[in-house]
Amino acid sequence: MRLHRLTVTAFGPFGTTQEIDFDALSSAGLFLLHGPTGAGKTSVLDAVCYGLYGAVPGARQSPGTSLRSDHAPADLPTEVGLELTVGGRRLEITRSPAQPRPKKKGSGFTTEKAQSRLREYDPIDGWRPLSRSHQEIGEEITQLIGMSREQFCQVVLLPQGDFARFLRADAEARGRLLGRLFDTHRFAAVEDRLAELRRSAETRVRAGDERVLAAAQRIAQAAGPAARESPLPDLQPGEPGLAESVLGWAATARSGARERLDIAACLLAMAEGRQSAARQALDSERELAALQQRYEETRRRAAALEAGRPDRDRHHERLARARKADLVAPALDLREAAERAYRTACRARDRARAVLPGTLTDAGAEQLAELERRLRQELGGLDAAQRAERRSARIDTERAGLERQARADDELIREADAWLADWESTRDGLRAGIEAAQEAATRAEQLAGRLEPARARLDAARRRDSLAAQVSAAAERLATAREHAAAAHESWLELRERRLRDIAAELAAELVDGEDCKVCGSPDHPRPARAADGHVDKAAEDRALDTHRRAEEARTRADRELGVVREQHTAARAAARSAVPQPRDGAGADPTGTGPEADPTVAELGALVDRLTSMHAEAHRTATGMHAAREALAAAEREQAERLDGRQTAERRAAARTSLREGLDREQAALEAELKNARGDFGSVAEHAALLERRVALLAEAAEAVRAEETAAQRRKEADDRLADAAFRAGFDTPQAAAEALLDDAAQRELQRLSDAWQSEAAAVADRLAETETRAAAVRPQAAVEAAQTAYDTAERSLRDASVALSAARERCAELGRLSRGAADEARRLGPLREEYDRVARLAGLTAGTSADNERKMRLESYVLAARLEQVAAAATARLQRMSSGRYTLVHSDARSGGRRAGLGLHVVDAWTGRERDTATLSGGETFFASLALALGLADVVTDEAGGVRLDTLFIDEGFGSLDDQTLDEVLDVLDSLRERDRSVGIVSHVGDLRRRIPAQLEVVKERQGSAVRHRTEGEVSG
Structure with missing residues (x-):
């Protein structure tokens, strides 16, 4: 990774835009970043870190702090731009933090969100944008560099103070730093996972022990007296041999319970024998008592049977007469039905004759039927006249409808004429309203x-x-x-x-x-x-x-x-x-x-605002009526068209009604001539036809009633003859005698039942009086049932108690067997859990450094970090020997000290004495170049760990003031050797001697308007 150019604007102490050309500084290989205290040397490094990762190192990114410069103008946004080459790609990153900016309208400030941009340089197309997402840019840069922000700040921005503390720190402090750099949290996670597994396994084992103990408690409750004779041992979860102790005690409890089961079985057999003897004695006494009671009961039934013999004879005689009368019952029913039909026909005939004229009161059925046929013929001749009358009524209805339509159309035409007369003035008024609203909208x-x-x-x-x-x-x-x-x-x-x-x-x-x-x-x-x-x-x-x-x-x-x-x-x-x-x-x-040029007062400006506000509100209210005015004009135009069309339609309907009314008048005149003859003296043809229909119906009903009465009289006479013949054949003198002897089915069944019951009772009494056992029992002494029952109850209670005791013993044995099997199952399940716990506990103790097998008490993460520290010490020694003229060598030590765990010790070997001593014994200058060598070695190891990404630009922060001239020369020679293969190193220091030794310099100048940077090379100064 090589830095080319850094541009900072309103960042930290820099109030304006400052540009740093790392290509010019890196051409010499070694360059110096210096300036007075507080000028902003570290802010340059912060800007590099912020450009790459969107955050600054350490506590400078704490909550409440701002990256924006206090010297920057309000309208100058904070921005950091970094141009670099990494992974063979030339990239440009531009970042802006969240910051306040002046509002575009009005006064005050608003918060601008953080922004990020990433561009890549293409030799053909030039700069092309890649992303504007914070997350995507962060993932892309982290993947290309291969290091997190913490690793980058520790490896590229070498903080010497941290490594001086690292040299003097204990194992725990070194472990925290190395853990952040080498990301060994996964090994710590393994330790935590094993510790968690151990706790989980221990919990499962303890839960298994508690389940075994719970099973033992349930066995003790189920064992009853056996548990009292051999109590449960006092055991606690986690004790060795707990399951074996519980299973042995359960076997003893089961043995005692089986002995009590055998005793209960013997007692039950004895109780069953006593209960059987008492049962036999009770049955004998009950049988004797039953025979004696049966004999007495038979004698009482025989006496009652003789007393009921007269009633039985009467029932038998009555039942015989009723069965003879049943032969006459069909004729009686037929006679009654004929009588009812005759009476009904007479009443219908009388009602039909009552509505006829007096001349027809005694008329026969044939006379009435003939009169009915003549009236029906007359009614048929009125059908055509009725149809003509209905058509005449419809014509009247149609003419009334035409009159209503004519009145409605006349009214419609008058309204349309009145409305259309004012149409021009209405339209002009609506158009004027629209124009006024348009002018008001423009004014608003x-x-x-x-x-x-x-x-x-x-x-x-x-x-x-x-x-x-x-x-x-x-x-x-x-x-x-x-x-x-x-x-x-x-x-x-x-x-x-x-x-x-x-x-x-x-x-x-x-x-x-x-x-x-x-x-x-x-x-x-x-x-x-x-x-x-x-x-x-x-x-x-x-x-x-x-x-x-x-x-x-x-x-x-x-x-x-x-x-x-x-x-x-x-x-x-x-x-x-x-x-x-x-x-x-x-x-x-x-x-x-x-x-x-004048300064208006607040009152004057307030009056102006109020006046403009009032005028604007008035114009806006007027302008808001534009849509309504346009809608009103459109509605009026639609209504004008509708009224014109309605008037024309009404005029056409009036012409059509005139011709229709003339046709209806002609048709109605022809119908009236036809109806005049058909009405006669009646008001209408329908009235005449209705009268004829009523007369026809009355005549037809009367003729039918007369014929029905004659038929019913004939059937009644035939029924009388049949009834007299049936009564004579059944042996009755008169039909009336046969009717009196009739009984319904229920009464006959009741008489038969009474007769059969007396006969059955007589047979049963005769059978009982013939029994020899009953007669023999009657002469024996009275049976003692109560004494036998008392003896039997006592034996039954004894048997029931013995049976309950045996059942309880069996249930106890079965429950003990079931619970013992459950306890054995729990013990078998507990075995693998204990094995797993022992295995996990050994592994957890070994990785945590608490096991006796771990002689150095070294944790797993410390073991991995110790290997990394050994690599760092070897890489640092290559430079430390050169800085110290071959005197000092850094070595890793895993020895324990002061009872602490081993693994992360760091010693220095002094070639002058040949002895190994702790790094805390180094002097100030020795500590500096030892920490510098350690930092450079750590940078090499972390770089290899991150995937071998080449770091072409390094920064070293402070610490050179503690070196003498000779040591400073040696340190600079080592740093100068880092230029191999085009690598550049930036030294951050205010040591004056370094300004004479390092020609390429970047000076940070502190000014009133904010800090500024100046590039210095041999023999020239550039701003």
């Missing part, structure tokens, strides 16, 4: 163009008045600061002169008997000077000097503040005096009465 646009500048002048006038007070206050503060600075300067000069007058007494205070005087060199001090009254010592002079400097700084700040406030006041005054553009018609002219 002109007023809006004048309103914004007027408001800007008003704001500027307010800022002008506010800043005028600030200018006065700043001028007063500057005058006060100048007075204080002059007084402090005079006080310091006075104290300095007084101290110089009495400097002999101050030197005399340092004299020691027997030691040479610093002035005369004599060891004798016969008459040392004495301090006079009011002597001023160096501390008082320094305090006065500090007071003078602070007062001078305060004066400078006050002067700068006054200049800033005056510039702001001048700008606000100029903005307030700017002229407001006038409209072409002169409306809203500037009321301030001031020209561009």
